Amino acid sequence: MSFIPVVFPTKPKKPKKKSVRELRAEKAAEAAKTATGGAAPTYYPPGTSATGQPPSPTGRVVVDGDRRPVLDPDVLAAVVGPRERDLHPDPWIPARPETVEETGLTHEFLTELVLKHLYVRGAKSGHELAKTICLLFPLIETAITDLRQRRLVEVTKSSGNNQAAYIYNLTNEGRIRTRELLEGSRYVGPAPIQLDEFKEAVMNQRLQSLDRRLTRAEIAEGFSDLVLSDEAMATLGPAIASARSIFLHGYPGNGKTSIAERVSRLMTIPMYIPYAVLVEGEVMLLYDPRYHERVDFGDEEGPDIPESVSPLLGPAPLTDQRYVCVERPSVFVGGELTMDELDLQYDPYTKVYTAPFQLKAVGGALIIDDFGRQRMPPDELLNRWIVPLEKQVDFLSSHSGVRFEVPFECLLIFATNLDPSDLVDEAFLRRINYKIEVKDPDREAYEKIFKLVCSGLGVRYEPAAVEHIFNTYYGEKGISPRGCHPRDILNHLKAAAVYEGVSAELSPGALDQACRSYFLIMESGKMSDPDIRSLA
Structure with missing residues (x-):
């Protein structure tokens, strides 16, 4: 994978964390140097070798003629899976911090976090504390020792012969101090991780930095269960492949929401996000199980890449456990969206921030459905997105007034059934890369949809059924066909058949009963309101 350098001119750049590959390469080289009595081994970085032969896809380290895997295929498959490895053979994986300095956290913050964990969870061993805090035990060992010297923490018993096996608990003084904290x-x-590290992690995993774009065949496969016009696919394909913003508009019931859902599903390469981010000394929660689906590694805790810290402490994962591997998020918001939800959410009880929707969607897709029906004027919502769309950064504010920059790296999709000319101006449309009108289906597309729905419901398709609906309702009644009509009409017909205890058939009588209850036909045979074209 090509790493993208991140430059923040207002702050000094922190040294970049080493990748899993680099750390394993260094450890292999150090081991070889020790085995050869201190002689410096020859190191060939991934992509080269002493013989000039191309290395394996995972990359190799050559030490005195011995080829040692940097990230062997089994470990790579466990971390990202075969389908993701095919798309992105060199994924970004956060390496674990080896020192307190590499965590970006202060000694004081770690001691306070240890106290809070013991207060809430009760007595724990050093191993258990390290696991819940998601750091190696040596990184919290100094904090525990300091707390013991201050008589805030005590050892109640031991299950082994090293400090990681000691069972720790709070003293009375420790409980009083923790209540104050x-x-x-x-x-x-x-x-948590520091904000600058979070920015770097996002930039290393941004959609535009992936080695390979989705192809025409892959995008067509992703929409195989929908019937879209060639014109729509001709615009939708490049929009998805480029991972740029999309504006979907058209009459209700033609599949705008369904299109947005499938766009997000096409982003199959997982990513790492932190559980929490430290911003100006305050904790901001990022991981949200509602939107972040953990990648299933076949066990509860994910893969452990064996790499012993010491003979006493045993094996430990090489990845930074403060991150969680998730599928690319898809965050849907609709008419309930408010402006407050697009900024940090502060809980006055826990004194903790929650990330807004656009930050939870980082690396994935943010879909604003029913655009124009939110609880604020459309132009106010549009103005909120002008700077993020232009600069790929967003600005959030804490309750104390501190304003800071965060990455805006998500595929932003607007979907509306209102007239775009009444919602957006030219300046905003210029910042939306792709505008796609989802039109009413023609007769041929309508028949294809009808067949697909019949197949899904187990109803035998009859060409005369579509002819009957078009002649009786779309022709005589002046109703416009929508993409959702076959699904809804056949669901009505199926429900009536179940109620009557008969098999569902596309007879004229059954179709008329379903259509009349669905289209809201009055006794006069006209629609109750000429503007009501669909209840979907």
């Missing part, structure tokens, strides 16, 4: 922040969870 909880008044300032009630966060008890994995150690």
Whole structure:
């Protein structure tokens, strides 16, 4: 994978964390140097070798003629899976911090976090504390030692012969001190990462940086269960492949929401996000199970890449456990969206922030459905997105007035059934890369949809059924055909058949009963309101 350098001119750039590949290469080289009595081994980076032969796809380190895997195929498959490895053979994986300095956290923050964990979870061993805080035990060992010297933490018993096996608990003084700390922040969870590190992680995994774009065949396969016109696919394909913003408009019931859902499903390469981010000394929760689906590695905790810290502590994962591997998120918001939800959400009880929707969608898709029906004027919502769309950065504010920059790296999709000329101006449309009108289906597309729905419901398709609906309702009644009509009409017909205890058939009588209840036909045979074209 090609890493994208991130430059923040207002702050000094932190040294870039080493990848899993680099760390394993260094450890292999150090081991070889020790085995050869201190002689410096020859190192060939991935992509080269002493013989000039191309290395394996995972990359190799050559040490005195011995080819050692940097990231062997089994481990790589466990971390990202075969389908993702095919799309992105060199994924970004966060390497674990080896020192407290590499965590970006202060000694004081770690000691307070240890106290809170012991207060909430009770007595724990050093191993258990390290696991819940998501850091190696040596990184919290100094904090525990300091707390013991201050008589805030004590050892109650031992299950082994090293400090990681000791069972720790709070003293009375420790409980009093922890209650004071909880008044300032009630966060008890994995150690957060710094904001600058979060920015770097996002940039290394942004959609536009992936090695390979989706092809025409892959995009067509992703929409195989929908019937879209060639014109729509001709615009939709490049929009998805480029991972740029999309504006979907058209009459209701023609599949705009369905299109947005399938766009997000096409982003199959997983990514790593942190559980929490530290911003100006405050914790911001990012991981949300409602939107972030953990990648299933076949066990509860994910893959452990064996790499012993020491003979006493045993094996430990090489990846940074403060991150969680998730599928690319898809965040849907609709008419319930408010402007407050697009900024940090502060909980006055826990004293912890929650990331807004656009930050939870980082690396994935943010779909604003029913655009124009939110609880604020459309132009106010549009103005909120002008800077993020132009600069790929967003600005959030804390409750204390501190304003800071965060990455805006998500595929933004607007979907509306209102007239775009009444909602957006030229300046905003210029910033939306792709505008796609989802039109009413023609007769041929309507028949294809009808067949697909019949197949799904187990109803035998009859060409005369479509002819009857078009002549009786779309022709005589002046109703416009929508993409959702076959699904809804056949669901009505199926429900009536189940109620009557008969098999569902596309007879004229059954179709008329379903259509009349669905289209809201009055006794006069006209629609109750000429503007009501669909109830979908």
